């Protein structure tokens with residue numbers, strides 16, 4: 001399913017921010033408790049360190065959400081809806097977005113979206129739709145605390161998964177949306193490749209098969225989103241992929257004909273933070289001056305489901 005925004009009322013990203021737990025876990029730390037080593041992890045994944053914190057999904061969401069609202073020059077009162085993309089809500093219910101809404105003093109509604117590692121791009125598409133139908137400001141947050149659902153002694157998954165958060169404020173503007181297009185997908189027949197059961201279940205993954213499927217999903221939804229936006233890869237200044245594995249990112253970039261100097265990468269320092277990884281990688285690239293007003297961004301992700309999501313976004317904060 002994909003869409004180009006054609007209504008007269010669009011959205012613009014006016015605020016953005018990220019948050020990470022304080023506690024850094026290096027590959028060398030992991031090698032002390034499991035049969036792995038730094039060089040293997042770097043060679044197979046590109047990851048050097050990650051954050052596993054005591055901070056909850058609520059805590060990280062409040063930190064990045066508050067900073068994004070500040071940056072937009074708004075207060076909680078101005079936000080109509082909180083959309084929190086997460087696979088790791090703090091409780092079965094209520095939605096973690098509700099407790100975030102309260103902590104941020106937001107008057108409007110709040111709900112969670114679970115599309116695994118594609119969640120943030122799903123959240124942006126949802127937020128853009130809400131702006132198109134009347135909301136003034138929507139806070140889209142992607143937060144995951146995967147250390148809570150990872151077997152921290154399983155070398156097949158513990159080396160990858162981590163905690164983090166990123167937020168963006170979407171604000172209404174007249175005219176076309178700066179979320180120029182989106183392409184969202186799901187193939188539930190592949191559920192067995194990556195899942196966690198309820199009641200304390202930890203992530204189970206068939207790594208090689210996820211790897212293979214991931215590249216195809218990112219490439220297909222990226223091409224679809226670019227086609228819907230009427231642009232090609234040459235028009236894109238920054239590709240912001242889900243931060244799962246540097247080899248997946250390189251393979252997808254190659255098939256999209258995107259040179260790696262156009263690609264945002266932060267997984268070396270963050271690991272795979274699921275819903276948080278696209279806004280974390282974006283925040284990192286933006287802070288480094290790698291995107292300028294008027295330029296186009298391609299965000300693309302995949303994850304459990306298997307879900308997939310890409311969006312073309314005009315950067316004009």
Ligand code: UT7
Pocket residue numbers: 035036037040041044045117155156159205207208210211214244245248272274302303304
């Ligand atoms: O958001 C989506 C999340 N998931 C993903 O994106 C996962 C995608 N898949 C991957 O990133 C990769 O499949 C992994 C990084 C998980 C694994 O890399 P791989 O190149 O597919 O390695 P492998 O599973 O084929 O394992 C190769 C060898 C095996 O040993 P043998 O059988 O060749 O003797 C593994 O037992 O490496 C061994 N191995 C390890 N060695 C050291 C597996 N994990 C580790 C480890 N440290 N952590």
